[in-house]
Amino acid sequence: MRNVTVRLHRDFAIGATDPRLFGAFLEHLGRCIYGGIFEPGHRTADARGFRQDVLELVRELAPTIMRYPGGNFVSGYNWEDGVGPVAERPRRLDLAWMSTETNEFGTNEFIDWCRAANIEPMLAVNLGTRGGDAARNMVEYCNHPAGTALSDLRRKHGWDKPHGVKFWCLGNEMDGPWQMEAKTAHEYGRIAHEAAKMMKWIDPSIELAACGSSGRRMATFGAWEDTVLQHTFDHVEYISLHTYLNNYDGGTPAFLASVDLMDNFIDEVVAIADAVAARRRSQKRIMLSFDEWNVWYRTRRNRAARVKEGWPVAPPILEEPYNMEDALAFGGMCISLLNHADRVKAACLAQLVNVIAPIMTETDGPAWRQTIFHPFAHFSRMGRGRVLRAEIDSPTYSARYNDPQGPINDYYEIPAAPYLKLAAVHDDRAGTLTLFALNRSLDEALPLSLEAGGFGTLAVKQALQLADADLKAMNTKDDPDRIAPKSLATVRVQGGKLEATLSPASWNVIQLSLN
Incomplete structure (x- = not known):
């Protein structure tokens, strides 16, 4: 991709x-x-x-x-x-x-x-x-x-x-x-x-x-x-x-x-x-x-x-x-x-x-x-x-979604869902910029390049990912931590720019410290 x-x-x-x-x-x-x-x-x-x-x-x-x-x-x-x-x-x-x-x-x-x-x-x-x-x-x-x-x-x-x-x-x-x-x-x-x-x-x-x-x-x-x-x-x-x-x-x-x-x-x-x-x-x-x-x-x-x-x-x-x-x-x-x-x-x-x-x-x-x-x-x-406005340039895909709520049983046509869905939150008191990123591609990693203006030098405070090769895997009483966040090691920051690779079908949280 x-x-x-x-x-x-x-x-x-x-x-x-x-x-x-x-x-x-x-x-x-x-x-x-x-x-x-x-x-x-x-x-x-x-x-x-x-x-x-x-x-x-x-x-x-x-x-x-x-x-x-x-x-x-x-x-x-x-x-x-x-x-x-x-x-x-x-x-x-x-x-x-x-x-x-x-x-x-x-x-x-x-x-x-x-x-x-x-x-x-x-x-x-x-x-x-x-x-x-x-x-x-x-x-x-x-x-x-x-x-x-x-x-x-x-x-x-x-x-x-x-x-x-x-x-x-x-x-x-x-x-x-x-x-x-x-x-x-x-x-x-x-x-x-x-x-x-x-x-x-x-x-x-x-x-x-x-x-x-x-x-x-x-x-x-x-x-x-x-x-x-x-x-x-x-x-x-x-x-x-x-x-x-x-x-x-x-x-x-x-x-x-x-x-x-x-x-x-x-x-x-x-x-x-x-x-x-x-x-x-x-x-x-x-x-x-x-x-x-x-x-x-x-x-x-x-x-x-x-x-x-x-x-x-x-x-x-x-x-x-x-x-x-x-x-x-x-x-x-x-x-x-x-x-x-x-x-x-x-x-x-x-x-x-x-x-x-x-x-x-x-x-x-x-x-x-x-x-x-x-x-x-x-x-x-x-x-x-x-929450900051983010300009995202991502490839998209189309989908047909069944939503039988209420008396209408019909489908929504979704013509252009970006593979990346993202929100960015700046906490001035904590001195952080946090990225919440969903990679919706099921089979391809997502190379991400992000430029954050007006912040000066960024540093990675923490980076977490929720992902599993088995999308049907669940947490149970006997295995309560089968699905749990793990460290995301692919994040690199230089100045106000960030590079990361997001695994297929993954939820990612990248928290940056602001210097």
């Missing part, structure tokens, strides 16, 4: 990454909560039932904000069920995942877990079976200091200080027919408007995300965002996006090319949001919250395989095993988020533990890293700073 060239300059940036870009997601779904982060009686559990082995991996993964309690679950959730004495909490049938919810873990436990993990909490309110009244009451319970029935109830429950939750989601995927009390765009827009108004009357400091369409392939996409933002524009700061990449057709080149569709999706939602602003002659810009994203396909299509008989508690569902090629596509999604740092200000990997997750556990047993753990940890730990 011919050399790929990249040119960038210190003075030309896309935007700064918001700390909330590196978030994740916990839902009352399968073993995400029960047997995931929370397992009283586990050998590592503390007095609150929090698994310390999982917390240790979470700290290594380094997510910054955590969405809770759903997801589909939230559209039927009564937040009051999850507070107060545990022995008095009701058991409920959860229609989202055909399970029994014990409510042993609820809002206050979630806040305590976030504090233990040093993560900002993000809460979602139920705008499916409930509405604005329950939403504003939840804000009062969580955020009002004292002196009212709900704030004093929180204090009676043992949490004297307010939780101070700043980021709230106005429901979840409300255009999805799988959602409890799904709504039209006008129905949802009116309810979200009124809920947002009252929530901000309770606490004017909070920020709100309105639900975007459930996916780019939904028939409602586009018109939904436009209508919802017309209703909610004055009260929200964000519109949400959700997407999951798949490898249904088994074609790795198309799977890796599909990452570029995430860029297109972001650009489309930005255009819609700005069109709403333009019609209002408003300088306000709605930012994007990409609060569900991941690779997901093995456990997705067959609902019967996901639903267990007998309304079990925390059944093992959606426990996606991730391989090497999944980690490559996942890394490409991280790059897409970085390269839209000007408008994507929050994002949540779905999900954190066991359920389509970077961390897997065995009940009463160990916890380990899935393959996708490593690109996210690199992204979160080294992706803080200013």
